[in-house]
Amino acid sequence: MNVQETKLLNGVRLITIERPQTPTVAIKVYVRAGSRYDSNRLGIAHLLEHLLFKGTKNRSTREIYAVIEQVGGEIGANTAKEYTCFHTVLPSQHFEVGLEVLADLLINPLLDKKAFWEEKAITLEEIRRTQDRTSVIFDIFSRTLWRKHPLRHSILGDLEDLKDMSHEEVVSFYRQRYTTGNVVIVLCGNLKHDDVRELVAEKLADFPQGEELRPRRRGSPSR
Numbered sequence: 001m002n003v004q005e006t007k008l009l010n011g012v013r014l015i016t017i018e019r020p021q022t023p024t025v026a027i028k029v030y031v032r033a034g035s036r037y038d039s040n041r042l043g044i045a046h047l048l049e050h051l052l053f054k055g056t057k058n059r060s061t062r063e064i065y066a067v068i069e070q071v072g073g074e075i076g077a078n079t080a081k082e083y084t085c086f087h088t089v090l091p092s093q094h095f096e097v098g099l100e101v102l103a104d105l106l107i108n109p110l111l112d113k114k115a116f117w118e119e120k121a122i123t124l125e126e127i128r129r130t131q132d133r134t135s136v137i138f139d140i141f142s143r144t145l146w147r148k149h150p151l152r153h154s155i156l157g158d159l160e161d162l163k164d165m166s167h168e169e170v171v172s173f174y175r176q177r178y179t180t181g182n183v184v185i186v187l188c189g190n191l192k193h194d195d196v197r198e199l200v201a202e203k204l205a206d207f208p209q210g211e212e213l214r215p216r217r218r219g220s221p222s223r
Contacts, residue, residue, distance in 0.1 A: 025090060
């Protein structure tokens, strides 16, 4: 596999992985906006991930999924400790469709206040259900291993913090973290780096400018 990396003029990092034998293209956009950056509102990164799928200035939620599914693709996202990832996989000849939808999702979100309250209720219920699952052991392990480090917190967040979280706080988090310096886009499939570089730069040209916000250096994670 031929792997190439370029830093676009606006600060976004582009990585391509050439796999000529595959009939599909996978696109992933990583944003340095994982749960370790939740700050004083645990769960804000995860809630924002949900909210970004509730419509853009150009598409409704249904249209976001329909555009991808009509060409035989799929789209989704997940929040991790270090980042939030938005991804799509679709036939090679339609990769520009996937790129367009992901760009729209990240650059033009409505961040609607009504949708915020709806997603907040869904997330609160998700946390309650998780308490009864065996996967809760991973959260217990993290809280035991790291006493003060932000990696100790659950990605889903905290019930009390989510109850008190405001729409304005989520919008502020988006504006702070979803900037060019915090973004890496990866394309993997039957493509050439030089052939897609200008197209990616064009689609992400309106991404909000900003420097890379690295995590603050701390002492031992176990403290």
